[in-house]
Amino acid sequence: MGSEGSAGVVVDYPDRPPTVRFQTRINMSCVNQETGMVEPSLFPMLGNWQREHTMQDILIGLKKEMSAPQNRRLHQPHDGNEDQRVEQKGLSLRCVIM
Numbered sequence: 001m002g003s004e005g006s007a008g009v010v011v012d013y014p015d016r017p018p019t020v021r022f023q024t025r026i027n028m029s030c031v032n033q034e035t036g037m038v039e040p041s042l043f044p045m046l047g048n049w050q051r052e053h054t055m056q057d058i059l060i061g062l063k064k065e066m067s068a069p070q071n072r073r074l075h076q077p078h079d080g081n082e083d084q085r086v087e088q089k090g091l092s093l094r095c096v097i098m
Contacts, residue, residue, distance in 0.1 A: 017049035020058060025077040029070055038062070 020038035022031055030042035040046035045053060045061045065071060 014051050014053070017046045017053070018055070018058070020046065020062070027071075027074040027076050028065060029068075029074075030065060 017040065020043075022028075022036040022038070025033075025036070027033070030038055032039055038046060040049075043061070043065065045058060
């Protein structure tokens with residue numbers, strides 16, 4: 001996908017959507033620039049979650065969102081440790097879906 005991210009599975013998954021967070025900085029219209037979280041209200045697949053959606057569907061949707069004209073025009077942060085999000089324990093991370 002290019003930028004690294006993560007997805008975290010909530011207790012009620014797949015009845016409720018996972019949380020998605022980019023661990024490396026990315027400038028996208030559906031991503032909170034401070035936290036790296038994909039905002040469900042700005043990413044329809046999460047905002048209108050259906051039990052049939054899969055993690056793969058989310059990744060494909062994010063890839064399409066990255067390619068959308070409104071996101072392709074956005075300036076992206078430079079790569080490197082100084083631009084990576086740092087957890088409270090000081091570990092540099094990438095991206096996770098929870």
